[in-house]
Amino acid sequence: MFNKKVFSKKVAKWIQSNGWKDYSYLIDSELQKYKLEEFPYKPQYLISKDKIPFFLQFFQKGDWSHAKKLGFAGTGIDYYKYKFLLALQRLTGIQVGLVMWNETNDKFVFRQLDQLPNPIIFWKGMACRAHELRHYELQYNCYECFIKRPDITHECLHQHKREKKRKIREMAMWPVTYFGDEFIIQRKML
Numbered sequence: 001m002f003n004k005k006v007f008s009k010k011v012a013k014w015i016q017s018n019g020w021k022d023y024s025y026l027i028d029s030e031l032q033k034y035k036l037e038e039f040p041y042k043p044q045y046l047i048s049k050d051k052i053p054f055f056l057q058f059f060q061k062g063d064w065s066h067a068k069k070l071g072f073a074g075t076g077i078d079y080y081k082y083k084f085l086l087a088l089q090r091l092t093g094i095q096v097g098l099v100m101w102n103e104t105n106d107k108f109v110f111r112q113l114d115q116l117p118n119p120i121i122f123w124k125g126m127a128c129r130a131h132e133l134r135h136y137e138l139q140y141n142c143y144e145c146f147i148k149r150p151d152i153t154h155e156c157l158h159q160h161k162r163e164k165k166r167k168i169r170e171m172a173m174w175p176v177t178y179f180g181d182e183f184i185i186q187r188k189m190l
Contacts, residue, residue: 007058007060007101010101010108011045011058011099011101014099014108015045015047015056018049019049020047020048020049020054021047021048021049022045022046022047023046023047023048023053024044024045024046024047026046027042027043027045027046027055030046030053030092030094031092033092034091034092036088036091036092039084039088039146040084040146040153040154040157041080041081041084041085041088041157043055043056043057043085043088043096044056044057044058045057045058046094053094054094054095054096054097055085055088055089055092055094055095055096055097056096056097056099057077057081057085057096057097057098057099058099058100058101059075059077059098059099059100059101060101060103061075061100061101061102061103062102062103062104063102063103063104063105064102064176065173072175072176072177073175073176073177074120074173074174074175074176075100075109075173075174075176075179076119076122076171076172076173076174077098077171077172078169078170078171078172079119079121079128079140079142079169079170079171079172080142080156080157080169080170081172082119082172083140083141083142083143084142084143084146085098085113086113086143087142087143089113089114095112095113095114096112096113096114097110097111097112097113098110098111098112098113098116098179100176100179107181108181109176109179109180109181110179110180110181111174111178111179111180116174116178117174117178119172119173119174120172120173120174121140121170121171121172121173122170122171122173123168123169123170123171124140124170127156127159127168127169127170128140128156128170129152129153129155129156130145130149130152130156133152135149135152138152140170142156
């Protein structure tokens with residue numbers, strides 16, 4: 001069973017073992033610089049090494065998903081998180097890294113968001129509120145939807161019960177082989 005305290009300790013140890021300094025207490029002030037106080041999805045960690053700031057987002061996975069139709073072991077995140085993290089990277093110029101922890105084998109894997117190809121979207125059309133409302137110009141473009149129709153974004157992210165059955169969220173998925181064990185940052189102009 002997932003234990004958030006244990007996971008947080010593992011994350012802190014992983015950050016420290018990679019020689020990064022944790023500046024997460026500065027996330028809110030960093031977002032204020034870019035007028036992103038109301039940004040609907042905030043990163044968990046702000047770290048730095050050699051004066052390079054980096055947002056990190058950690059995800060706990062029981063084990064890797066096995067997509068039989070596609071023939072690979074995969075991992076992923078909610079599609080809206082992927083889209084908001086892309087927007088955050090673009091708006092702030094601070095790179096974002098995804099770190100997946102496989103609980104089964106107690107292993108972290110990492111990849112810079114800007115190094116990942118476009119994800120495979122699973123369950124497309126199941127929970128995008130703009131798609132449901134036929135706002136096709138906003139569907140699956142979460143940041144644009146947030147700017148133009150924050151009411152739709154709020155409903156979508158919080159999945160207010162529109163029906164008795166809860167909607168399945170779209171997932172952004174990649175083969176696990178796209179992620180690596182080493183934590184090496186390749187600086188890039190965003």
